[in-house]
Amino acid sequence: MTSARADDHLLDELQTVTLTVNGSRRSVAVPPHRTLLDGLREEVGLPGTKSCCAEGECGACTVLLDGRAVNSCLVLCVEAEGHEVTTIEGLSQDGLTDLQEEFLNAGAVQCGFCIPGQVVAAEYLLRTNPSPSEDEIREGMSGNLCRCAGYQRIVRAVQATAARRSGGDD
Ligand code: FES
Ligand code: FES
Structure with missing residues (x-):
């Protein structure tokens, strides 16, 4: 009871x-x-x-x-x-996004644990600032930690996605 x-x-x-x-x-x-x-x-x-x-x-x-x-x-x-x-x-419900592809191309996915959060944060950054500088990327992603310390590769992935998206507008 x-x-x-x-x-x-x-x-x-x-x-x-x-x-x-x-x-x-x-x-x-x-x-x-x-x-x-x-x-x-x-x-x-x-x-x-x-x-x-x-x-x-x-x-x-x-x-x-x-x-x-x-x-x-x-x-x-x-x-x-x-x-x-x-x-x-x-x-990613329609398959890997361009951003996810660039994370892979840049070798930014190491153990992978932080990557979903990194990708969501980077997507938000690029939606609000389609052509971020390196400093703006580092600032925008500063709340996302990576124990594997893949920060430089993550920055490269975001830069490559920004370039790809801006090229796609032509
Ligand atoms: S689990 Fe939410 S910020 Fe770390
Ligand atoms: S890839 Fe391992 S924590 Fe970021």
Whole structure:
């Protein structure tokens, strides 16, 4: 009896959150303290967004929230109610993007753990600044850490993508 009452209490605490993830409307029932990061990975079933520091320091959990790059470990699921989230899976749902191809071409993918967050952050950077200088790339990507220290290669990948996109406009 005690455990049934405890379960009722847990169910009472769940909140239904409806959000759009990678273009699809999704509803999840989550406790109020569940982060968007955990909601995406555990409730929506999208493991591409990585969980690492859980305190906004590493950028591994970067997603786009209404088009802006955010650390999803610092956003509560309930705060995403009614909003639009794009994860690495959403960016690449039609296959590898030009940016991902340039990460590979530049040899920027080493252990790979930080790469989904790096790619989402770089995509946001290029959408807001299509021709960034090297300093602007380093500044724009400064919230994304790479334990393999592939920073120079990541910069090259972003530069190559910017050049490719600007060439495609001709
Ligand atoms: S896991 Fe979110 S910033 Fe590190
Ligand atoms: S490629 Fe290993 S942490 Fe960045």
